[in-house]
Structure formats: structure tokens, C-alpha cells
Amino acid sequence: MAKKTTKFICQSCGYESPKWMGRCPGCGEWNKMVEEVEITSKPKGVFLHTAVGSETKAAPITSIYSEQEDRVETKMQELNRVLGGGVVPGSLVLIGGDPGIGKSTLLLQVSSQLSSEHKVLYISGEESVKQTKLRADRLHISSENLYVYAETNLELIHQTIEDINPRFVIIDSIQTVYHPEVTSAPGSVSQVRESTGQLMRIAKTKGIAIFIVGHVTKEGSIAGPRMLEHMVDTVLYFEGERHHTYRILRAVKNRFGSTNELAILEMKEFGLEEVENPSEIFLEERSKGAAGSTVVASMEGTRPVLVEIQALISPSMFGVPRRMATGIDHNRVPLLMAVLEKRVGMLLANHDAYLKVAGGVKIDEPAVDLAVAVSIASSFRDQPTRPDDCIIGEVGLTGEVRRVSRIEQRVSEAAKLGFKRAVIPANNIGGWKIPDEIEVIGVSSVSEALQQVLGG
Template sequence: MSKKAPSKVFRCKSCGAESQRWAGKCSVCGEWNSIEEVVIGSSRFEERHSPKEDAKYSTPIPLTKIEESQMQRLPSGFSELDLVLGGGIVPGSLVLIGGEPGVGKSTLVLEIARSLSQTGKVLYVSGEESANQIGMRAKRMGLSIPDILLSSEIYAENIARMIADIRPAIVFIDSIQTIMKESLVNQAGSVTQLRECSQVFLEAAKRTNIPIFLIGHITKEGSIAGPKVLEHLVDTVLYFEGDRLNYYRMLRAVKNRFGAVGDSAVFEMVREGLSQVEDRHRLFISPESEDRSGSVLSSVMEGSRPISVEVQALVTKSAFGQARRMAEGLDNRRVILLSAVIEKYLQIPLLECDIFTNLAGGLSIDEPSLDLAIVSAIVSSYQDTSIPRSQGFLGEVGLSGEVRSIGQINLRIKELSGIGITKLYLPEGNRKEAEGSFPGLELCGLRHLRELDLPKRKN
């Protein structure tokens, strides 16, 4: 039977939807300029979709007869990373790590390789850097371990065979955008190559019970390059975030089939590599103990764990006709909304004032529980009066000035009491819930912003 000529389809880079003609907007996900031409071999399509008479299938098992087995997880060498992964690295799992160039993804996987090399061989496949470049980084990190094997293979089929022959303890592929499947005519990094190569590695991980880590690039929109189906294929998706000019990096879990979603770990970039920050609760608040105007303390939830944060505000007389509202690490629209609530219900004229707000430490959080802290910081800066560092603020503020209850209040209060908070302003509903659980901590329940007792400006 002669092979037919390859056919062409148009596929969306965002969602993977296929169509027979090009369009400016995807009819499935609504993205603009995301459709590209893809070449598909017809013989490969027939091989995949044609039924085989001698094909065998596994016998289905009744749900009631499935026994729960305890997975033996592998420690990564970082207790914080193990917590993000749900307790450690699961054998046979496919993990995707995304991050901007230069943020430290390769350094992170080398640190994991350092720890897991004690249990067996580690296979590091790099399609971007040569073995000499990786060796220079390893030398700077003090890594001289013969059980860490380097490879520059770029074909997915060969890598899968390499994994089956070597049987390493873990595999790192840096990056998935540089790997291609030899049977496809598409360029490496295209939608088809990304999907098909990820499928090869998923099958290899499940067949050999070896965990495989894929490194992925980040697009200018901040998401992992490639279709969303790439995130659907893998078991865990981690985002490695941080400013290249800052020493701190944050690893977040946005998908995890083996643990909680939303947990995060904080690392510090040093000359020798990465080190985890265990006392991260004090990372995002200023170490100085003196009271300052426009600075208040609060707590946010990162996954299942609370973090103490410092909300800062600066209110000045506007030098322009239009007053400015700027926010760093906070939702700017939320700050504009809260400024209007303050002006109406607290009778503070902010119309002619510039308001600048910031979340100290470079953290970015969009959580309604910070509303009361933002309001307190703005009022404190306008009045030019300091709020004692022993006071904390928790609560959501509505459009009519009411203070609404928030979730997981006991965890937040425990975190704030651990950094020296002795007086806490919180919603009245949450006060009743937490009353009696924290002796020595004064809980001030609020129903409306008018009940907020802040220091007044001295004449």
C-alpha cells in the first residue's frame, strides 16, 4: 500500500482545536491569532485510528475490588518542595515546571538531582545547553557526582528507549520545547510536537514507574508555551516565579493530582545554587520594629498555608488634575474601589490625593481578606499617624462599607499571633468563630468601617 501525501490542518496553539481552514479567531477558546498550519502524515493517522483485529485490552476491574495502596514517595531534598508536591515525588509521575528564562529552573532540577543521586542514577537530558555548559553550572554548585548522567538527545523516541535501558531514579528533560518526535515533520516546539512528545514521556513514566520532570518555557502572557492540552497530560504543573534581580524565587503548584493545589515554596538564589527559605513567614514583612505611617500587617493564604504580609500605602496631594491610583502586588481595581468606599463612609477626601499601595517583599496577591488592611494603610498614611506593629487587620470590605467574614480564620490568626500580634481587627462573624481559641490576643470584631478605631492626626 503506497503512502499518501501528508495532509494539512489548522490547529489553535491555545486550546488545540482543529479546523480545515484558517481563521483569525479560534471558535472554541476565542483567542486571536492563535491558529497555525500543521502538517499531518495520513499513514500515521490511519495507523492510530484503524482498529486491529489482534489488539488486546486490559480487563476492567470493579471499583469495589480496587485496594488502596500507599505510594512510596521520593524525597526531593527540599522539605518545602515536598510539601508543594503533596509529600514528595510520586514514582511514575509526569511533572511540568514552567518559568521565565534565567529564573533558575535548571538550577532547581540540578539541586533535586543532587539529592536523588544517592538513591540511584539520574538522567538529565538537555536540548538547549551542551554538556560543557551544564558541567560548568554543576561545578559552581559543587556537584561532582558520577551517577548524574547528561545527554543532548532531542528525539523523544530515543529518550524513551534510553530511560527503559538505563532505568534511572528520575529523569529531567530541559526543555520540552526543544524535543521532537522523529516521525513528525513539524518543527520542534510546535503544537503537534509538544503534544506528541509529552504523550511519549507520559507513557514512558507510567510504563517504567520512573518520575519524569519536564521544563517548559513561559510565554509573554505568563503561561507555559504550548496548548492547554500539555497541562492536561501531565500530573503536576509547577510555576517557578521570581525577578532575576531579586534573590528570592517562589514555586507554586497550579495542578497536582497527588496533593493540594495552591501551595508554594520559597527559595533563595545564592552562588552555590538554591536554598530553601524555611522561615518564610517573616520574609514579606520588614524586619524593623518601629511604627510607620501607612504600614499595617495582615495574613494571606498560599494554598493550605498562611503567610504574614505587610501592606504599605502612601497618600500625597496630587500635583496633576487627575489623581493617580497605583498598586504593586495588589489589584489596582480593588484599590480604586476601596478608595471610593473610604471617601464616602469615612468622610476622608481622597479625590485630590494620589494613592500608591504596595505589598512588601515583591509578593503578588489578589485576595479580598486584605481589604481591611489596605483601608487601614490608606487612612494611616492620610492621617500621617502610625499604627502599632502589634496590631493586625483581616477582613473583606463591601461596597456599602460592611466588613465581611473570610475563610480559614483560625490559621490566619495563629500565623499573626506567632509574629507578635496582640490586637487583631477582624469581621464580627469571624470573631465569634475564633473567640476563646487564642488567649492573650485581643479580638476586635467589626461590622462596618465606621467602627474601625485608628489613631487620629494630631493638630
């Protein structure tokens, strides 16, 4: 006879407790414990089969034959690079993003591209078949190999996959899918965990690549338990403002490629189009001769991207000056301002500081330190930098400029876009070929960099 047990599960982290608690001991969130009824019918000591492959016996690794399957490339080269070179057969890919950002549009376009040579099953739990067809007509998508199915029952979805035997499956979204044997509501921790586990077994045993869409919380993380990101092979975040046309697809986890890759896409009337040269996009509206503006070459995975860093320094009207930053770590701004005040002698303690990376991109590497410091000094002195300067370097607390990685790629990208001078760390000089179109200046301290860029 089935036995019913009641437990309380945190909807943020999946922490389980036999009684209700106002604050979750696992993640510290308040009012996230939800009561769920668990029905267990299996005898004591019997465990459910949870293997992800057909092999059930342990074997020496030298005796296991590993057949290297070729990746399947889409017609969207930006997506291929973020995935590490294409879609890996048997992989489970999770795509998260804000509502209305374009996740369903992206996956419907990818489904159309893959269906030119393979069977693709698009499962929608949020739209009917006719609604999906309307969106496909708007995107001019039509293919005999693209199957559309509107269902949320995981058992029926599994049966449909067995009947059609597709090469690729899209689940939109995982929060709407439910397993009939789990008594909790769709979107709960138990349902998301069980549904994702079942889809993972299907992907591994049948060699089907499955894309699942995940909603995000107001904090920006994927809704559901944190283990959802640990179960899948690849996690992609689709970022951008709904009122702007550019979208950023970023890999934060990838078992088959780099986790620092970035793809720039543009939302147009007939869907998403890839941006082949994002540096031109980020710099196309740059003001010439404006104080507080510098350009830095940042590495996003294997690609160098030139972005503009803007700074506005103004006298403060408050007792505690404001420090605000968009696109870079806000803790880096007061740190670099303290270096400028201590090592260069700029009196910034009674000034407000506002920093922004133009274009909406986020940068988290230390190679932008020198450009940020120069932008702050340029705005403070109201002295513009040269429009054809590119500034690269990490700044230490003693005011030194430290070497950065992949300097040759950064300088080559700056030269390709018409920059005439690059200010880089002195320790990065030598050992690589400098392009003829650009002059490279090595500096060893922040004060030396300001002397070269601002003349003092």
C-alpha cells in the first residue's frame, strides 16, 4: 500500500524539512517553504533505476569504447561558438532569460535550421499548436521535419519522443512540465527535479540533444532548485533589454566547451540575426572628444571585443559621495579611485562617480582596470582622451600596471577597427608581432599611463 508523507521544500534551493520554517536554513530566504505530499509505493530497500546509460556494470576505463560523435552545427555561427563548436548529440542544454527576451524565438529559429537535415520535436507547454504556428509564419519557418507538440505531461512527452524518434527536442518550458506520479504542482522543486532527471535519461540513452527553457527569478537566476544547473550539460543565459534590439547569449556552464563565450544577436522583424562584428556596434555611437570616455579591448571567451567605458565625475552635494557602476563590478570603482587619490594625488573623496559600459555588455575581467582609471581621471580633469587610443591593463593597489593575457589578439582587434595607438602594460611588450597599423606604448604605472594619454 502506498505511504503518504508530508514534507516542506524550499522553492529556492530545494532544502527539505519535516516541518515548516519561516526562514530556510539552506539559503536563508524567507517564506519559501512549501508543503508537498510524497507518495512512496516501493518496498524498503528497493531503489529506482536511475542510470543515464545502458551500461549497468562497472568496467575498466581502458575497456570502454568511446565513439567520438560529430557535433551538429546550426546556421547561426554565434550559437555554435557559444556551444563550443556545435550541438553535441545526447547533451542537455538549459537556456534561461527574462520573459519576452526572445528565448522561444531563438529556439524556434534553431529548430528550423536543424530540421533541414534532422527530425526536430518542438514541445510547447505555454502555447497551443496554432499559436506556435503563428509565430513560425512570422519568422517564415516551414519544414516537414519540424514537429510541433503542445503538452505538459512528461509521460506523454516521453511516448511522443519514442514514436517520432527525433534527433533534437526543445522543451518550452521546464517549469510547465509535470510528472503525473509526483503530487506537487508544476514548477515546484520536486516536479522540476524529476522532470529534468527524466529528460536527462532520455538524452543520454537515446543520444538526443534536448534544449530546455528555464524561467528566471527577479534576482536574475534560473527559477527552481540550484541543482537544475548542475544536472544539465550546458547553461546559457539570454540577456538584454526588451526595449533594445541587441541580445547577448552567454555560456555560464559548458561541459563541452569554454564557459566565457559570448554571442551578440540582434532582434529584427523576422527574428534574431547574428552580429558578426560586435565591436563596431558598441563603438558606433561614441562621441568624439568627450571627456571621460575610453576604449578597452576585452576578451569574451576566445573573441576580443572593443567596448567604450564612460565616466562622469562631479562634485558631491551629499555628505557621502555616490559611487555607481553599470556593466562592471561596482566594488572596482572605489578601489581604483583610492589608487588614483593615493598614488596620483587626485582629490576624489568629495566627488560623485558614475561609471558605465556603453552598449549594455557586462565586463568582469581585470584588464579593464587601466581604462576605468583613465576614464575617471579624464572626467575629473575635464580633459578628453584621443579618440584613436585603446587602453588595456590591470591596475594593482600600489599603482603598478600588470600584464594581461592574449595581448596580441586585443591589439590586433584594435588595429582592425582603425585605432592608431594602444597603451598596454610594459611587461606585455615583446614576444609577439605588433601590427603595422598601430603604435604600441608600454607603461608600468598609472601615473605613467596618464602622462601618455592625458599629458600629465
